[in-house]
Amino acid sequence: MRLLYLTHRLPYPPNRGDKIRSHHFIKELSKHHDVMLLSFDESSSDSKESIQELNKICVDLKTVPMNYTFSKAKGLLALLFNKSISVFAFQSRRFFNEFIKALALFKPDIVIADSSVMADYPFRKEIFYYADFMDVDSEKWHQFAQKSSRFLKWIYAYESKKLKNFEKLISLKAEKVFLVSETEKKRLSEIEINSKPFVIHNGIDLEKFSPQEQCQKNSLLFTGVLDYLPNVDAVIWFCKNIWPQIKQKVPDAQFKIVGANPTKAVKRLKSIEGVVVCPNVPSVQPFMNEAEICVLPIRFSIGLQNKLLEALAMGKPVVATSGVTQGVHPDIQAAVVVANKEEEFVASVVELLKNPSKKETLKTKGLKAIKEHCDWEKNLSPLIKLLSKD
Numbered sequence: 001m002r003l004l005y006l007t008h009r010l011p012y013p014p015n016r017g018d019k020i021r022s023h024h025f026i027k028e029l030s031k032h033h034d035v036m037l038l039s040f041d042e043s044s045s046d047s048k049e050s051i052q053e054l055n056k057i058c059v060d061l062k063t064v065p066m067n068y069t070f071s072k073a074k075g076l077l078a079l080l081f082n083k084s085i086s087v088f089a090f091q092s093r094r095f096f097n098e099f100i101k102a103l104a105l106f107k108p109d110i111v112i113a114d115s116s117v118m119a120d121y122p123f124r125k126e127i128f129y130y131a132d133f134m135d136v137d138s139e140k141w142h143q144f145a146q147k148s149s150r151f152l153k154w155i156y157a158y159e160s161k162k163l164k165n166f167e168k169l170i171s172l173k174a175e176k177v178f179l180v181s182e183t184e185k186k187r188l189s190e191i192e193i194n195s196k197p198f199v200i201h202n203g204i205d206l207e208k209f210s211p212q213e214q215c216q217k218n219s220l221l222f223t224g225v226l227d228y229l230p231n232v233d234a235v236i237w238f239c240k241n242i243w244p245q246i247k248q249k250v251p252d253a254q255f256k257i258v259g260a261n262p263t264k265a266v267k268r269l270k271s272i273e274g275v276v277v278c279p280n281v282p283s284v285q286p287f288m289n290e291a292e293i294c295v296l297p298i299r300f301s302i303g304l305q306n307k308l309l310e311a312l313a314m315g316k317p318v319v320a321t322s323g324v325t326q327g328v329h330p331d332i333q334a335a336v337v338v339a340n341k342e343e344e345f346v347a348s349v350v351e352l353l354k355n356p357s358k359k360e361t362l363k364t365k366g367l368k369a370i371k372e373h374c375d376w377e378k379n380l381s382p383l384i385k386l387l388s389k390d
Contacts (some may be wrong), residue, residue, distance in 0.1 A: 001033045001034070002107060002109050003033050003111075003387075004102055005026055005029075005035055006040075006099070006119075006122075006221075007114040008040050008114060008115055009027060009039065009041075009042070009112075010041050012173075013233045015260075015284075018134060020060060021180070024202075025114075025132065028069070029383075036060040036198070038214070039062075040063070042066055047063075050307070051063065060106060064094050071089040072339075082162075083162060083164050083309045085159045086116075086227075087120055087162075110387070111127060111129040112130045113129060114149050117176065120166075130177075133178065133184070135184055136179070138161075138164035139187050140160075142157070144156040144229055153187050157168075159175070178198050178200050178383075179197050179198070179199050181201065181303070182327055184199075192354065199327075200383055201329075202374070203376030204374040204376075206370070209285070211315035212289040212389075215290055215292045216291075218250050218252050219292045220252050220255045220292070221255075221288065221294075222235055222257050222259075222291075222294070222295055222296070223284045225259055230302060231298070231299075232265060233298075235297075239272050244272075247273065247322065247345070250350060253274055254274050254275075256276045257269065258276075258281055260279065261280070284310070288311065291316060293318070293319060294311035294317070295351060295364055296308060296320035296321065308324055309370060312335055313367070313374070314337075315363045316366075317362040318336045319337060319339055319348045319349050322340055329373040331373060
């Protein structure tokens with residue numbers, strides 16, 4: 001079968017949630033089918049290597065330049081046309097022309113879009129397609145609105161409403177819509193769609209993420225894209241409200257914040273005693289190796305946190321808010337210490353730092369759960385079976 005896969009970012013290197021998922025989808029699909037990739041590309045310094053790696057698994061690959069900073073500004077023009085900001089930001093005449101060429105020359109049996117905004121392209125042509133929503137993005141904007149004020153609150157609420165209507169249209173036309181968890185499936189079902197939501201759980205690269213005995217005593221870690229609102233909110237809330245109390249109880253504790261594109265607000269956190277901000281590192285694994293505990297103080301309930309799976313796969317105890325564990329298998333939930341209030345977070349972290357036996361118990365539970373429930377080939381097998389029927 002010939003599959004045309006559309007992505008809003010080059011799915012390599014697989015170093016953020018959407019890219020990780022799309023990369024493994026394409027990698028697994030290419031074992032059974034001919035996959036052509038059509039993707040937006042930021043034309044960054046690693047694009048050449050990314051294209052080389054993706055060419056190893058795709059029979060063809062076409063990219064269209066995208067300046068994501070400009071696209072965000074362009075998206076605001078959607079307000080003038082009463083349309084979704086996200087959809088408008090990713091509408092490109094050049095991409096659409098390349099899409100039409102791919103339909104004519106590659107002649108795909110199925111088009112797969114890696115998000116609702118990319119599903120706009122096959123939707124406009126009224127052809128057979130699958131849409132991997134991953135998360136229900138309209139819910140993300142709804143939560144952003146709840147935690148923002150003034151103008152941003154209005155913008156986020158506007159986008160939530162417009163994108164929700166668009167998600168409904170896309171879902172009505174799609175043959176299948178894929179979600180990352182049962183929680184996201186329930187959210188999409190509430191939009192009153194016709195196509196059946198289809199859950200495909202994420203996996204983890206166990207060769208890339210595996211336990212290493214190199215941790216530094218009393219070291220805490222947070223990893224994630226650091227210009228993404230839920231992550232920014234998480235590290236600021238932790239550093240301002242939780243970290244000082246931990247530091248008081250464990251004076252030599254250190255907290256590292258590791259990730260790409262930190263905002264000014266995140267960079268300023270390094271002025272807090274014991275906090276280190278490590279921006280744009282080549283790999284998070286060395287920092288994972290060093291960490292004694294990973295913390296995920298994320299106050300948004302959106303999608304699935306790949307950083308949770310990565311930490312557990314590396315044998316790290318994790319203290320996280322309940323939203324982080326929503327939608328994952330109960331065995332994975334059981335391997336995580338859940339804390340929602342400041343005092344709960346402080347107590348949980350301090351106890352783990354001082355209780356080696358509990359850390360070892362959580363490590364064992366986490367590794368077992370990851371091996372049983374986070375194998376990419378196993379998790380993607382329902383998609384392979386689904387395609388064999390079409």
